[in-house]
Amino acid sequence: MKLSEPRIAGLGFALSAILPLGVWFVLLSPDASSGMSFLQSAGAFLTHVVTDAEVSPTLRVHYILLAMLPALLLLQSVLTWRQASLAGPCRFWCIYLGWVATVMAIAILHWPSAVASALATYHAGKRSVA
Numbered sequence: 190m191k192l193s194e195p196r197i198a199g200l201g202f203a204l205s206a207i208l209p210l211g212v213w214f215v216l217l218s219p220d221a222s223s224g225m226s227f228l229q230s231a232g233a234f235l236t237h238v239v240t241d242a243e244v245s246p247t248l249r250v251h252y253i254l255l256a257m258l259p260a261l262l263l264l265q266s267v268l269t270w271r272q273a274s275l276a277g278p279c280r281f282w283c284i285y286l287g288w289v290a291t292v293m294a295i296a297i298l299h300w301p302s303a304v305a306s307a308l309a310t311y312h313a314g315k316r317s318v319a
Contacts, residue, residue, distance in 0.1 A: 201312060254296060
């Protein structure tokens with residue numbers, strides 16, 4: 190079974206979305222010595238990032254972009270997969286959102302997601318020759 194280029198792109202965007210979620214899992218999970226549950230640890234971390242005056246605005250922007258990146262990539266994956274089911278070429282927005290997600294991943298220094306997103310964007314823009 191050969192997948193079309195937009196389907197490969199959709200899978201690539203889905204993979205790109207899973208990678209930052211792993212970072213969030215590590216950030217939000219409690220350490221062994223704290224004795225806190227996962228939800229308590231996640232709440233404490235997010236409260237610290239949002240309300241603590243010692244956290245720099247740059248770090249806050251970093252966490253906001255890290256939260257937006259999986260959502261954007263999942264949206265991109267669904268839209269690209271849907272476009273492939275319509276058997277039409279990938280529209281301009283498909284390639285544009287792919288590059289926005291890639292640049293966002295580079296900006297927060299999440300290189301695995303940036304590389305996967307760039308490859309998915311390439312496959313989304315590639316014309317099928319049959």
